[in-house]
Amino acid sequence: MEKVAIIGVGYTKYDRNSPLTFAEMVFEATTKAIKDAGISKDDVDNIVSASSDFWDGRTISSMAISDAANAYGKDITTVEGDGTFAALYGMMRILSGSYGVTVVCAHHKGTESSMNGITNCAFDPLVERKLGIDAISSAALQARRYMDKYGLLEEQFALVSVKNHGNAMRNPLALLPMEITVEDVMNSRKIADPLKLLDCSPVTDGACTLILAAERNAKKLTTNKKRVWMKGVGHCSDAFRLGDRDLADTRALAKAAKRAYAMAGISDPGKEIDFAEVYDAFSYMEPLWLEGLGICDDGMGCEYLERGWFDAGGRLPVNVSGGRLSANPVMSAGLYAMAEAVQQLRGEAKKHQLRGVETALVHGINGMCGQSHCVWVLGK
Amino acid sequence: MPGWKDDVDVLVHEGKISVPYSWTVGSTLSRFYCELRDNAKIWANRCPSCGKVFAPPKIKCIDCYEDLHDWVELPGTGTVETYTVVRYEEPVLHPRKAPFAYGIIKMDGADTGMVHFIGDVDPEEVKAGMRVEAVFEDEREGNILDIKHFRPIT
Amino acid sequence: MGKRVGIIGVGQTHHAAKRLDASGTELIAEAVTRALDDAQLTMADIDAIVVGNMDHFENINYVDMWAIDGLGACMKPVFKVTTGGTTGTTVGACGYYHVASGLFDVVLAVGWEKNSESDTQAAITTCANPTLERDPFAGAIGPLATEYSMYMKAYGATEEDSAMVAARDRNNALNNPYAHSRQAVTVEDVMNSPMLSYPVKFLDMCPRSDGSCAVIFATEEKAKKLCDRPAWVHASVVRHDYTHFGDLEWKFMPTLERASAAAYKLAGISSPLKEFDVAELYIPCSTCGVKWMDSLWFCEHGGAPKLIRKGIFEMDGQLPINPSGGVIATNPIGATALIRVGEAAWQIMGRAGDRQVKGAKKALCTGFGGCSWTDLMILGADLP
Numbered sequence: 001m002e003k004v005a006i007i008g009v010g011y012t013k014y015d016r017n018s019p020l021t022f023a024e025m026v027f028e029a030t031t032k033a034i035k036d037a038g039i040s041k042d043d044v045d046n047i048v049s050a051s052s053d054f055w056d057g058r059t060i061s062s063m064a065i066s067d068a069a070n071a072y073g074k075d076i077t078t079v080e081g082d083g084t085f086a087a088l089y090g091m092m093r094i095l096s097g098s099y100g101v102t103v104v105c106a107h108h109k110g111t112e113s114s115m116n117g118i119t120n121c122a123f124d125p126l127v128e129r130k131l132g133i134d135a136i137s138s139a140a141l142q143a144r145r146y147m148d149k150y151g152l153l154e155e156q157f158a159l160v161s162v163k164n165h166g167n168a169m170r171n172p173l174a175l176l177p178m179e180i181t182v183e184d185v186m187n188s189r190k191i192a193d194p195l196k197l198l199d200c201s202p203v204t205d206g207a208c209t210l211i212l213a214a215e216r217n218a219k220k221l222t223t224n225k226k227r228v229w230m231k232g233v234g235h236c237s238d239a240f241r242l243g244d245r246d247l248a249d250t251r252a253l254a255k256a257a258k259r260a261y262a263m264a265g266i267s268d269p270g271k272e273i274d275f276a277e278v279y280d281a282f283s284y285m286e287p288l289w290l291e292g293l294g295i296c297d298d299g300m301g302c303e304y305l306e307r308g309w310f311d312a313g314g315r316l317p318v319n320v321s322g323g324r325l326s327a328n329p330v331m332s333a334g335l336y337a338m339a340e341a342v343q344q345l346r347g348e349a350k351k352h353q354l355r356g357v358e359t360a361l362v363h364g365i366n367g368m369c370g371q372s373h374c375v376w377v378l379g380k
Numbered sequence: 381m382p383g384w385k386d387d388v389d390v391l392v393h394e395g396k397i398s399v400p401y402s403w404t405v406g407s408t409l410s411r412f413y414c415e416l417r418d419n420a421k422i423w424a425n426r427c428p429s430c431g432k433v434f435a436p437p438k439i440k441c442i443d444c445y446e447d448l449h450d451w452v453e454l455p456g457t458g459t460v461e462t463y464t465v466v467r468y469e470e471p472v473l474h475p476r477k478a479p480f481a482y483g484i485i486k487m488d489g490a491d492t493g494m495v496h497f498i499g500d501v502d503p504e505e506v507k508a509g510m511r512v513e514a515v516f517e518d519e520r521e522g523n524i525l526d527i528k529h530f531r532p533i534t
Numbered sequence: 535m536g537k538r539v540g541i542i543g544v545g546q547t548h549h550a551a552k553r554l555d556a557s558g559t560e561l562i563a564e565a566v567t568r569a570l571d572d573a574q575l576t577m578a579d580i581d582a583i584v585v586g587n588m589d590h591f592e593n594i595n596y597v598d599m600w601a602i603d604g605l606g607a608c609m610k611p612v613f614k615v616t617t618g619g620t621t622g623t624t625v626g627a628c629g630y631y632h633v634a635s636g637l638f639d640v641v642l643a644v645g646w647e648k649n650s651e652s653d654t655q656a657a658i659t660t661c662a663n664p665t666l667e668r669d670p671f672a673g674a675i676g677p678l679a680t681e682y683s684m685y686m687k688a689y690g691a692t693e694e695d696s697a698m699v700a701a702r703d704r705n706n707a708l709n710n711p712y713a714h715s716r717q718a719v720t721v722e723d724v725m726n727s728p729m730l731s732y733p734v735k736f737l738d739m740c741p742r743s744d745g746s747c748a749v750i751f752a753t754e755e756k757a758k759k760l761c762d763r764p765a766w767v768h769a770s771v772v773r774h775d776y777t778h779f780g781d782l783e784w785k786f787m788p789t790l791e792r793a794s795a796a797a798y799k800l801a802g803i804s805s806p807l808k809e810f811d812v813a814e815l816y817i818p819c820s821t822c823g824v825k826w827m828d829s830l831w832f833c834e835h836g837g838a839p840k841l842i843r844k845g846i847f848e849m850d851g852q853l854p855i856n857p858s859g860g861v862i863a864t865n866p867i868g869a870t871a872l873i874r875v876g877e878a879a880w881q882i883m884g885r886a887g888d889r890q891v892k893g894a895k896k897a898l899c900t901g902f903g904g905c906s907w908t909d910l911m912i913l914g915a916d917l918p
Contacts, residue, residue: 001636019390023777053589053616057395059661060588060618063904067777073792075772077624080589080614081598089615089628096634097536098770120473121595125403126557127436128495130524132474137482140464141495145484148462148508193465235611239442240602243484243493244434247462252609259611367599372612393665399656401593404648404744406557439560442608445577 004091005218005227006378007101008037008211009339014175014327015111018205022056022109025207027068030105033209034070039101039221044211046099047076050086050106052331054118069105069209082106083208083335084364084374088233090212100217106332107207115203122368128242135281135368136200140192142247142369143284147194149248150299152284154194158185159305160283161198161325167312168322170352175204175327185283199283201328208335210342228342231359231379232266234259237372245369250292253363253373257293264377269361270295273316273377275344275354276361277337280323281330285370286310289363290318293375312352320344320352334364334374341378405522408439411451417522422514424490426450435490436524456514457533458487458494465503475525481506485530499529536634538918540757540764542750543573544876544885549714549745549864552650558592561746562604562646565869569642569748572885573760577606580750581638586616586625587647587868590657605644618661619818619903620772621645622747622871627770627909629751634767639753645872646746649865654742661904663778674818675739677906679731681784682821686733688785689836691824693733697724698842699823700738700862706849707859709888714743714864724820738820738862745866747873754917765882765897768912769797775906782906787822787829789908790900794830801912803896807832807846811894812881813855814874816902820862823847823855830898849891857881857889871901875911882915 010032012018012025020028026049034041047069051062058064062078069076079086083106090104119135146152162182168174180198188197218227236259238252239245257269266272278293280286287301295316296304304310310318319325321340324333341360343349359379366372405413408425415421424435425448432441435454440447463483466474474480481503484493498506500515512530520526545568547553547561556564562585570576583605585598594600598607598614605612617624622645629643658674685691701721707713719737727736757764773793775782782788794806803809815830817823827838832846832853841847847855856862858877861870878897880886886894895916901909 052595054595057660059590059657059659060616060904062617063661064663064777066774066905071774072776074774076774077627077772078615078617080616081596085613089613089631092631092635092637095536095636096631098631098634116470116473118595121593122599124600125401125592125594126405126409127524130475131482131495131497132470133482133495134470134473136468137464137466140466141462141482141484144464144508145462190467192467195464235613236609237599237602237607237612239608240599241436241492242495243461243486244442244608247484255609256611366613367596371596371599371602399590399593399652399660401652403592403651404552404554404557406560407555408560409557438603439557439563440603440606442603445606 002095003215004094004230005213005215006210006230006342007213007218007222007226008033009342010036011208011336011339012206014173014329015205017111018109022107023065023068026065026105026107029207029209030069030103033211037211037222037226041070043221044070044101044103046074046093047071047103048086048090049078050081050083050331051078052080054121055108055110055113055331057113065107069103081366082364082374083332084338084362084376085235085366087210087335087338088235088374091230091233094212094214100214102212103209104212105207105209106335108329108331109205110203110330111205136195137192138242138368139282140195141242143194143282146248146284146288152302155182155186156302156306157199157283158182160280160286161185163311164280164319164323164325167320167352168326171322174322176202177322177326195282201281201324204327204329206329206332206336208332208339210335210338225346228345228378228380232260232264232377235374240371242369247369250288253289253292253370254294256373256375260375260377266377269293270316272359273361274357274359275317275320277321277340278318278363279365280319280325281328283325286318289370293363317354320354337362338376345378345380408437412437413522416526417520420516422454422456422487424452424454426452432491433489434492435487435494452489454487454489458485458512460498460508460510460512461486461493462508463498463506479503483530485512496527497529500531537636538754539630539633539751539767540754540761541879542752542757542761542764543569543575544749544879545569545572546712546747546873546876547745548712549743549866551714551741551743553744558646558648559601559604561648561744562601562644565746565748566604566606566642566644569750573750579640580642581640582611582632583607583642584625584628584632585614585644586621587645588616588618588621590660591654591867592648592651617904619867620871620901620907620909621868622873623875623901623909623911626749626872626875626911629749630767630770633751633753639756641751642748643751643872644746644748645869647866647868648744649742649867650744675731675734678819678821679734682825683733684784685825691839693725694721695824695839695842696738696820697721700724700820702848703856703860703862706857706889707863710858713859715741734819734821740818740861740865743864743866745864745869747869747876749872749876749879763883763915765879765913766918768914768918769800770911771797772909777905786835787826789906790826790829793908793910797910797912806830807853810853810896810898812857812891813853813898814858814878815855815900816861816871816874817856818861818902854891857886857891871909874899874901878913882913
């Protein structure tokens, strides 16, 4: 099978109430990515955007960014979901032989709209929506179930927040770099038990663009240093209604990861992956998803976290960027995570650069409580 | 020159997408809600292939993709699988004032859980594993709020 | 290079103005079940799923997640694509690329819409820039009426020309048991129907429908094994225009012209009018059924009225267009363009019932939407 490379990344700085329109944000990110790849905009032959009509408050909101994404007169399409899924579709289109160089862009201007109202609309209008449930209260149900199933403590989840906000101190891009303690998290405002303010990610504005290229184009257009290979990918969804699932069971993620690992030739992810960007919109999610990703056994995520395994200097650093807890541009969160992984693999992460990294894992999510997952393995 | 941007009085236009919606409930959930409304009963349906019982009922088995034609009445009692106490106000969305408790309740006789309120109890006292029963509204309209909440069985 | 891909099954709901018997997921399940039956498969045979619709018609966020029960997607790979009116062809193209990439063998592509659940024009209006064009110039009818009045002035096309297209599509729908509007209509009926926005009259315009369509794509190996006459995908192309309506070219249809030119090249077609046996085109308004024919390279700019008056595109003409009745008869928006793909596939597979064009071997299908953008597919009986 032909290989696909990421040859360029570009993004806006994270912001709240950004003075830019979301189209201007996409233009900035895409212009930077094209420049980063060292190509011309005319080298791009198709575009995949990740857009949400809900977050943008606009029907067919991808229409509004098409000029900005360099799509005039070109083949453009739209995935409605996290940027990791848009990247997957970009890769498919290249593997089909139809395209050479693809822009994958995602934008999010969450501060323009109501997060609770929009995520409430992810619930069935015929059943749960009337109860007023949203992303935060459903996540709280999942966090509690996870605690009860494995006897975990809120203090252990708080450690994730401490670690990731601490990591953000070394990443100038992050929105919320903070030196905090477990007590700070525990004493922060209660939102929906067991979640407190510092267990939750801040809704953030930001656009991110990746440039993907088929091997033949990648080798022609860019240097070896710029190329990061998309080695494996898998995606899978669990059932829709929260009550259909054991919310502490990560079977859909495990299936997605298995597919990605098989494609990348990885048999022992805990050993073969050097670092990971794992979806952590809420603190408890990081250990839960690490279990689903097969990096630790079920119920063991928090224990390994306490041992420091996932610290920047640990055996498998997780979310050295500061994670979603330090900036969460929902629709573009996954693409930012991929861009972070690319820059780490290229050795361009400056103050938070990890040493000797060859293989990265990036994880993105669609739906409530991690209903659907997309897992990427990227490598040099 | 790019400098002009520093002096711009940046405007924000307020808007609300006001599109009216009327959702078709469909045959399966209509039957479920009519039983709630007319008889204050909770009905579930069962997969003929794997035997899984769904409450709320489903149009297809999520595992077998079989049509579900077998209906079963549930006793209205169940167990709290997980819960949360919501502390923030969201007046447009929440039908009640915070703090209040949501739970996922696995009904006796069902294999799936139902999200609902847990009431008639201090929210701080709610626990997983708690036995609960459905409390119905007196005036029922044929929707999920016909169940007022689930309360602990004392 | 990519794998060859064939369509091996198609299913659609019985479309109607209001399907009160079925919720959105029930509509989806109806189409999916019929597609599985058409392909003689079960859900266990499906490796991945793609779904699409337009968010603000039903107000459901993360439709791919919500629709799991109807899609049969629990514990399967699934995601959503959406591009407005073109959503159906976008879903079809996505199903095609899933398989052509070599990542999945058998893929289910599903489009749906329950337009009865909202105010369609109110929702469409929000596609225009909220600080620029939303108030003065938005919705579907105004821009289409504007472009045809320009075309009439430029080339001498008439209101009767578009009325002939409306009558053709509406009468074809009489042969399609799934069509929403099945009503015998004369050119005079169309001319006498109420004016919506000059020169577009009520019977020129598509309805809004409840419905769903599902199409199953498979690799060459699987398609040959599972289907006696698959419809092979020969080309899938999208072309896009500027963001603002005010920037668009209105006298012809640039994206259709560019997309069809690119697709014809891929499929080795030099004389489309001669080489296609049937076309299922996204003609949302009969006026487009005149003007846009120029942009499909069937004739020079301005040549379409003559072809229409000659009856070239009638069921017994040289190139029957919309044997199904097309969009003017049936329009569940997120499914509409996928129905074009499904109907074209059935023509190739010989499964189009009373609307079958005998011996159809090459078919063209299109989607239209957004800021005048085109998604286009070419299907054939022979391997590409």
